[in-house]
Amino acid sequence: MLIEKNKNVLIVGLGLMGGSYAKGLKKHGFHVCGIARRQDPIDFAIAHDIIDEGYAYTDTDAVSRADILVFALYPKAFKDWINEYQKYLKPGAVITDVTGVKECVVYDIQNILRDDVEFIAAHPMCGREVYGVENSDERMFYGANYIVVPTDKNTDDAIEVCKDLGRLLGVGRISVLSPKEHDRMIGFVSQLTHVIAVSLMTCSDNTHLVDYTGDSFRDLTRIARINDTMWSELFSMNKEALTEQIDVFMKELGSFREMIDKGDIEGMRAKMRLSTERRALFDDKRRPKK
C-alpha cells in the first residue's frame, strides 16, 4: 500500500456515506476529522467515536492539516466548496469523492483546482435507504464495487492512494473507468433502475395493493424510497446518458408488450430465456451478503 496510516483524513459532509468512510478509516489509525453543516451530526459522531474531531463549519485550520480529503457532498456543493476553500489546502493533499456522476464534476473540479493538490474521483457503489451519520455503517462497503475514475491529469500515485482507500474500506472489486464510461454504466445499472422504481410507485394509486404485494414488487420498489434532492441533481447531471438508457429500455418494453398482445409465446419465451441466462451470470458473480 502507498497510503500511510498516520495521515490526517478530512471528511467533508458527515452524512450516511461520510460517516461510513469515517468509521471505516478511523479503525485503521487515521486521524479523522469531520465537517458538517449542522452541529448535531458532529456531536453524534464525536460521542460515538466515529471521528476524532469535527466542526459544524469549514474550519480552515482543519482543512490545512488534511493529507486526504473525502468529499461526501452533492455535486454542486462540492464545486462551491473547492472554489471557496481550496486556498487553505495543504500542498500535496489528495482529494477524493463519492459522487454518483462524474463527467460534469471531475473535469470542472480538476480545471479549477490548484496545481499542487490532486483530485482523484471515486464511486463506491453502495448505499442505504436511510440517511445521516447515525445510520452510517462501514459494512456497507464490504464486497461492494468501487470505481476509480481518473483523467489524464491524474498521477499513478494518486490513483493508487484512491485504490488503497477502497481496500482499507473492504470493498470487493476495484475497477478503473473513464468519466464517460462511468456515467454510461451508472445511467444503466443505477439511475435507470431508480427511475423505474419511482415510476412503478407513481404510475397509479396502488396504496390499496399494499396487502397483496409479494417479494417481487417489494424488490423492484425498495429503492423508490429516494432522496429527492440528491437524485434529481444526479439525474440532471447525467441527462444524456440516462435518457438514452430510458429510451433503450422503453423500446424493449414496448416490443415485449406487442408480443403479449399478439400472443407471441415463442417470442416471449426467447426473451425470458435470454434474461434468465444473463441474470444467471450475476448470481455466479454475486457479492458476499452484508
Next chain:
Amino acid sequence: MLIEKNKNVLIVGLGLMGGSYAKGLKKHGFHVCGIARRQDPIDFAIAHDIIDEGYAYTDTDAVSRADILVFALYPKAFKDWINEYQKYLKPGAVITDVTGVKECVVYDIQNILRDDVEFIAAHPMCGREVYGVENSDERMFYGANYIVVPTDKNTDDAIEVCKDLGRLLGVGRISVLSPKEHDRMIGFVSQLTHVIAVSLMTCSDNTHLVDYTGDSFRDLTRIARINDTMWSELFSMNKEALTEQIDVFMKELGSFREMIDKGDIEGMRAKMRLSTERRALFDDKRRPKK
C-alpha cells in the same frame, strides 16, 4: 377450523409449489398423496417423507380417495386434467389450485365440473427462482399473502376450507378477491414487475456490466430468472390487464423522462416524494422475513 385433518389430500403436480403444499400439510396429519408426470419427483418425495404415497401417472384409485385436491399445474394442463379425470372424483371433494391467473381458469373449470364436487380457487403469493420438489420449502408460505378467489358458484363451506388450508400453511394475510379483481391486481404487482425485470436484462447486452452492479440492479432483476413456459402462459392468459398496466407504467416513465430531459428538478422531486411516501407504507406493513 372447518377442515378435518384426517382427510386425504391429493397434490396434482409435484414441483416446487406442490411439494411445498405437501410438506406444509403432511405435518398436520393429513394423508398426502402426490401425482407427477415423472418418477423422479415421486421417488424424491417418498424418500424425503414429503408425501405418504405417489404416482408418476394419474392413479384413478388415489383420485377417488381424495377429499381435498390441490392443483399445482400450469393453467391449461389443469383444465385438461379435469376434463379427463373428473369422473373419478369422490362426491363432495373440494378442489383448489395455486394458479397465478384466475379469470380465464376459474369459470371454465367451474362450468365443466360435476355438480357434486367444488372448485375454490386460491393463489398463495410466494415462490422461488428455483424449481422442482427438491427445492420445495413450506416456509415460503410463512407470512405470505394468500388470496381466495371465489365466484357465485362457491359455497361458504368451501371458501372456509380454502382459508383453512392457508392458515395451516402459515400464510400471513388472507384476502378474498373476485377473479377480475385478482387478475388486475396480479397484472400490476406481479406480472408487470416480471416484464420489467426481463426487459431490463434484454434491452441491451449488459453482460460486461456484471462487475459494476450494485444492490439496486440486482434487486430489480432477481426475478428475471424466470420459468419461460409458465410465465409466457400466465402473461397470455392475462393479456388485457397486463398490457393495460404496461401502458400506464410506460406513460409514467415517459413523463419522467421528459422531466429529466427538460431539467424539471421540481417535477422530479415531487414524483420522488410521492414514491417515497407510498413505498414507506409498504415497509410499515412488511411481512416477516422468511
